[in-house]
Amino acid sequence: MDVIKHVTWDALRRLKRMKLYTTGSRRKRMNHTYRMMAVLTIAAMVASGCSMGGPKAAQADLQIRQVKTEAVAKQNIGTPTEQVAEVTAVNVIDVVPKVNGEVIEVIKNRGDYVEKGEVLFRVDSKDAESTVRKNELSVKSAQDSYQKAKDDQVNNRKDLADGVEKSKIALTNAENDYNKTRNEFDAGTSNQHQVDLAKQQVDTARMNLESAQNKLATNESNNSIVAAENQMKSAALALEDSSRSLENYSVKAPASGILTDFTLVPGQNVSSSKVGQVQQLDPVKIKTELTEASYQLVKNKKELVYYNPDTPDKKGTAKISYMSPVMSAQTKSYTVELEVPNPEHTIEPGSRVMVQLTTESEQSVIAIPSLSIIREESDAYVFVQQGDQYQKRKVKLGRINGQYQEVLEGLKEGDQLVVTGQNQLKDGQKVDNQAAVPTKSTDKATK
Structure with missing residues (x-):
């Protein structure tokens, strides 16, 4: 009282x-x-x-609180930052028939896994088959014409060559007779008329030889065989085109993968437009959209960890195949894509996975007790013991977990942080050895 x-x-x-x-x-x-x-x-x-x-x-x-310090250390600030991502095929190839007509047989169904080149469905090909048979007959006819032209050329050449030889012999005989007649004329046993006749026979034999040689040369350069050969080649090309067109009536998978958007039934008419898609499963793509804050966590990384939410213990690492350098004006986000090998086809397009933007090791960061932070308007400060004085430092803060907050800038491991009594200190104040008590922090941030 x-x-x-x-x-x-x-x-x-x-x-x-x-x-x-x-x-x-x-x-x-x-x-x-x-x-x-x-x-x-x-x-x-x-x-x-x-x-x-x-x-x-x-x-x-009511007395002044005792100043206590502790060494700055790394703390577990929490679990890795994660984000939901969608699995899509790296390549999606349209199934487009190259022919028009009625579907007579459907072999594969939507959702089936197909290999490249497998027949998906068949289109009525009666007209195409008829065209192939006609072209086969044309090829046979052209081949016969070509062979006949070759045979004729061989036979004509033999006859013409024989004619040239005969003309040479006739010319030689005519020249011999002419020389004999001239000798007889010189001896007085023949007259001028006989000499002229012999000379005329020589000229005739020479012209017959030239004519035979010209015919032989003409036969060698005769283009009838060339025309027959070109006709045969043209018929062969027409057969090749029609055969290839006939193959198009069996519509095949353009790549290996899952057949999607495929709803054909027999009796349906198709044209040269898309009737389905094949989604390639190896590799697959993991795609997600990041906010500005999330983008800052991954912008300098080459790969990220992912896992299926149903099996969180089985994690994989995937390379970043694409990261948009600027934010999308429409979505206000950054697109990130990962490419994942999928040889066993265990990852299906359309499924969802979790992508870790940070790793377990990244969660161990420099963190300090929130109560040691001095806040002045929008800035944050702490006091550290530097030698024989207390130094006020501006810090940049990050994530909060329980009683600890991450320090992005301003402190390093081992710095002696003032954890109590900091509000009564001034920047540069001398250390009172009796009032300053170093402590060892045993608190950890909660996971």
Whole structure:
């Protein structure tokens, strides 16, 4: 009670010094009010002092808190940051028939796995088959014509060559007769008329030889065989084209993968337009959209960890095949794509997986107790013991987990961080060795 009276009258004296007393009725009301305020204040102080062990404990609580420091260390700030992503095929190839007609047989169904070159369905090909048979006959006819032209050329050449030889012999005989007649004319046993006749026979034989030689040369360069050969080649090309066209009536898979968007039935007419798609399964693509904050976590990475939510213990690593350098104006996000080998086809397009934007090791970061941070408007500061003085540092903060907060900039491991009493320090203040107590932190951030 002595303590209460002492403090009560002490409070009243302070009120007087503040010139809060007035005169008259107003003075009485004010005195009553301030007395009540003083009593309530002292009652609270006494109650607090009693709960902590009496007046001495209350007085100790009013003393300046002791400055304590601890070494800055890495803490587990939480689990890896994850995001849902969609699995898609790297390549999706359209199934487009090259012919028009009625579907007579459907071999594969939607959802089937198909190998490249497998027949998916068949189109009525009667007209195409008829064209192939006609072209086969044309090829046979052209081949016969070509062979006949070759045989004729061989036979004609023999006859013409024989004619040339005969003409040579006839010319030689005519020249011999002419020389004999001239000798007889010189001997007086023949006349001029006989010499002229012999000369005429020589000229005739020479012209017959030239004619035979010209015919032989003409036969050698005769283009009838060339024309027959060209006709045969043209018929062969027509047969090849029609045969290839006939193959198009059996529509095949353009690649290996899952057949999708395929709903053909027999009797349906098709044209040269898409009737389905083949989604290639090896490799597959994992695609997701990132916010600005998430993009900052992965922008310098080459690969990310992914896993199926149904089997979280089985994780894989995939290379980043594409990362958009700028934010999309429509979605306000960044596109990231991973390419994953899928030889066993265990990852199906259309499924969803979880992608870890950070790893387990990245969650171990420099973190400090949130209560050691001094906040001044939008900035954050801490005090560290640097030698024989306390230094105020500006820090850049990151994630929060429980009582710890990540420090992105401003501190490093081993720095002596002031964890209590920092609010009573000034930048550059000397260390009081009796008041400063280094401590070893054993608290860890919750996972």
